[in-house]
Amino acid sequence: MNLSKRLEAILSMIEPCQRLLDIGSDHAFLCIEAVKRGISKTAIAADNKQGPLDISKNNIKNENMSDLVIPVLSDGATNISKPCDCWVIAGLGASTITQILNDSLDKAKLVDQIIISTHSKVEEVRAFLYTNGFNITNQRMIKDGKYYPIIKTNYAGNKYDYTAYDLIIGNIEKDSTYYQWIDHQRKHYLELSKLNSEFDLYYQLFNQESFQNQSQDID
Ligand SMILES: C[S@@+](CC[C@H](N)C(=O)[O-])C[C@H]1O[C@@H](n2cnc3c(N)ncnc32)[C@H](O)[C@@H]1O
Structure with a gap:
C-alpha cells in the first residue's frame, strides 16, 4: 500500500x-x-x-x-x-x-x-x-x-x-524543507503585513529565522 x-x-x-x-x-x-x-x-x-x-x-x-x-x-x-x-x-x-x-x-x-x-x-x-x-x-x-x-x-x-x-515557528528539525518553509512564510507574511499590521509579528519572526540561517551559511 x-x-x-x-x-x-x-x-x-x-x-x-x-x-x-x-x-x-x-x-x-x-x-x-x-x-x-x-x-x-x-x-x-x-x-x-x-x-x-x-x-x-x-x-x-x-x-x-x-x-x-x-x-x-x-x-x-x-x-x-x-x-x-x-x-x-x-x-x-x-x-x-x-x-x-x-x-x-x-x-x-x-x-x-x-x-x-x-x-x-x-x-x-x-x-x-x-x-x-x-x-x-x-x-x-x-x-x-x-x-x-x-x-x-x-x-x-x-x-x-x-x-x-x-x-x-516552533522547534522544528532544521532540514532543507524547514528552511524552504521559513522562506515561503517570510514572503507570505511580508505581503500580508503590508495589508494588515496584525501580521507584522509573523513577518518579523520568519524574517529573523531566515536571516539567522543566512548568517550560519556565511559562518
Ligand atoms: C481529511 S481526512 C484525514 C485522513 C487521515 N487522517 C490523513 O491524515 O490523511 C479527515 C477524516 O477525519 C474524520 N473526522 C473529522 N472529524 C472527526 C472527529 N471529530 N472524530 C473522528 N473523526 C473525525 C473525517 O470523517 C475524515 O474521514
Missing part, C-alpha cells in the same frame, strides 16, 4: 507500540501499514462518519487484518474504551484537533506518544498543548504539495512558559 509522503512521515515518527489509535483515520491506510510494518501490534481506526468506516472495513478485510485493525465509529476518542499507547490525529483543522484532545483529556494524558498533523493554525494546537501540560518532543516540516508540520507530544504535567516563536 502506497502512503502519501505526509502519512509516511507520520509513520516514521511513531516508536514501536502496542495499540495505535488513529483518530480521523478515513480509509485506515495508516493503521494497516503501521501493523503490517510491525510498528504497532494492533490498531484502532476511528472515524466519526460511517462512510469512511465502511471503506476502512473493506480495506482491512482485503489485507486479511480484521483481527488486528479494528474500525470504530467515534467522535475523537470519546468512544474508545481500550487503552492505546499511541494516538495519531492528522489531516484535521486546529480547532477540531484541540476539541478532540479537550474532550478526552484524561485519556490523552495517559498516552505515551501523540502524533499531530494539522491542516491549519498550528500555533493554536501548540498553545493548547503547552497550556495543558503537554511536552512537544519532536517537530518536523513536510512538503507534500503544501507544507505540513508534524508534532510529537506527550503529557508531562508541567506548564511551559511559551513564547510567540514557540507557537508560530
